[in-house]
Amino acid sequence: MARSFDTRVIHQPTAAAGERPFGSVTPPIFQTSTFTFDSAEQGRARFAGEESGYIYSRLGNPTTRLLELAIADLEGAEDGLSFGSGMAAISAVLIALVKSGDHIVVSRGVYGCTFGLLEMLRDKFSVTFTLADLSDELSVETAMQPNTKVIYVETPVNPTMELVDLAACARVAHKAGATVVVDNTFATPVLQRPIELGADVVVHSATKYLGGHGDVILGLAVGTEELMAEIRGHTRKDIGGIAAPFDAWLVLRGMKTLSLRMDRHVETALDIASRLSHHPAVQEVYYPGLENYRQRDLYLRQMSGGGGVIGFIVKGGMSAGMGMMNRLELCERAVSLGETHTLIEHPASMTHTVIPPDIRYQMGIDDGLIRLSTGLEDVDDIWEDLNQALCAVEDV
Numbered sequence: 281m282a283r284s285f286d287t288r289v290i291h292q293p294t295a296a297a298g299e300r301p302f303g304s305v306t307p308p309i310f311q312t313s314t315f316t317f318d319s320a321e322q323g324r325a326r327f328a329g330e331e332s333g334y335i336y337s338r339l340g341n342p343t344t345r346l347l348e349l350a351i352a353d354l355e356g357a358e359d360g361l362s363f364g365s366g367m368a369a370i371s372a373v374l375i376a377l378v379k380s381g382d383h384i385v386v387s388r389g390v391y392g393c394t395f396g397l398l399e400m401l402r403d404k405f406s407v408t409f410t411l412a413d414l415s416d417e418l419s420v421e422t423a424m425q426p427n428t429k430v431i432y433v434e435t436p437v438n439p440t441m442e443l444v445d446l447a448a449c450a451r452v453a454h455k456a457g458a459t460v461v462v463d464n465t466f467a468t469p470v471l472q473r474p475i476e477l478g479a480d481v482v483v484h485s486a487t488k489y490l491g492g493h494g495d496v497i498l499g500l501a502v503g504t505e506e507l508m509a510e511i512r513g514h515t516r517k518d519i520g521g522i523a524a525p526f527d528a529w530l531v532l533r534g535m536k537t538l539s540l541r542m543d544r545h546v547e548t549a550l551d552i553a554s555r556l557s558h559h560p561a562v563q564e565v566y567y568p569g570l571e572n573y574r575q576r577d578l579y580l581r582q583m584s585g586g587g588g589v590i591g592f593i594v595k596g597g598m599s600a601g602m603g604m605m606n607r608l609e610l611c612e613r614a615v616s617l618g619e620t621h622t623l624i625e626h627p628a629s630m631t632h633t634v635i636p637p638d639i640r641y642q643m644g645i646d647d648g649l650i651r652l653s654t655g656l657e658d659v660d661d662i663w664e665d666l667n668q669a670l671c672a673v674e675d676v
């Protein structure tokens with residue numbers, strides 16, 4: 281019988297680092313830049329790809345390789361790759377998939393730097409993109425152009441928590457010979473497995489839930505063996521955004537508690553989201569796990585929990601949003617998400633300021649929108665802090 285997901289997060293693949301040197305249960309960190317060849321013939325065979333084995337750590341390293349195999353296993357993909365950051369993973373994947381003149385369909389909310397990358401690809405390399413609502417098959421079809429090569433989606437969308445219909449994207453894309461790339465950072469493979477729904481490539485900012493402890497920046501991508509080999513042998517090798525062995529080791533360690541942590545993040549977020557929706561200072565709450573969530577059917581079809589991130593709008597726009605942020609004592613005013621500490625940020629004045637206001641509003645980002653990443657603290661302590669800050673803003 282195949283082992284369950286909760287067992288596989290702990291019993292990660294080990295072969296890439298040699299079968300457990302000295303019987304170590306936890307793999308060592310291969311902190312080396314280069315690897316010696318036994319002979320000139322062996323060096324030739326490694327470069328020719330006739331013999332497997334390591335050459336130089338920008339091309340591959342046993343510790344980073346362990347992590348690549350672990351994430352491929354959890355996402356149900358043929359192979360994986362690690363990168364120095366989520367953005368290095370996203371840029372390598374997009375550069376590998378498109379060329380000048382191609383078009384990308386993009387979910388209408390994306391991570392701010394991903395939006396910046398798309399603008400750079402457009403302005404310097406003539407790769408165009410369209411932001412679109414991708415909540416059902418018709419909307420995906422409407423966004424497609426004859427030169428569309430990639431559908432790039434985040435779901436839940438950052439920070440409005442809108443969902444994209446992954447199965448519909450896959451059906452439409454594959455009819456047109458396009459590739460579906462999904463940023464699964466918010467959901468993690470615990471709550472959503474895009475490859476099983478038909479997606480081709482999954483990317484992660486492992487900086488968030490996979491690492492889970494706020495101590496590392498790292499990116500991952502998984503997909504077909506063919507595409508991963510192409511990126512390993514060309515895009516990543518030549519652009520060079522690789523992950524460091526120690527950072528990969530930290531993420532491997534973090535991933536062992538991924539299932540446990542996600543269960544707690546989901547439980548706390550659901551509780552906080554429902555309390556927020558009854559608060560008089562709050563205009564609206566976006567959280568996929570809520571029973572009255574707008575896309576409830578889609579949520580039940582593709583996710584098994586709402587995740588740890590909540591979007592909510594404080595009544596009173598920019599000044600109320602910033603006023604509430606200033607009164608917090610436990611929740612950390614910080615960007616990033618998916619770690620032990622509760623982190624809170626104000627997209628209109630922080631992560632999404634690079635996006636022009638009109639596009640921001642089109643993405644559903646209100647000036648009073650707050651993004652809360654629930655941590656692993658006691659839920660009542662988190663609520664007490666949020667409640668006192670909201671009550672203070674309401675009185676003003």
Ligand SMILES: *Cc1c(COP(=O)(O)O)cnc(C)c1O
Pocket residue numbers: 365366367368391393394434438463465466484485486487488497498499616
């Ligand atoms: C943080 C984040 C990224 C970028 O990842 P880095 O590791 O910071 O480069 C991309 N997508 C999403 C959804 C993120 O939250």
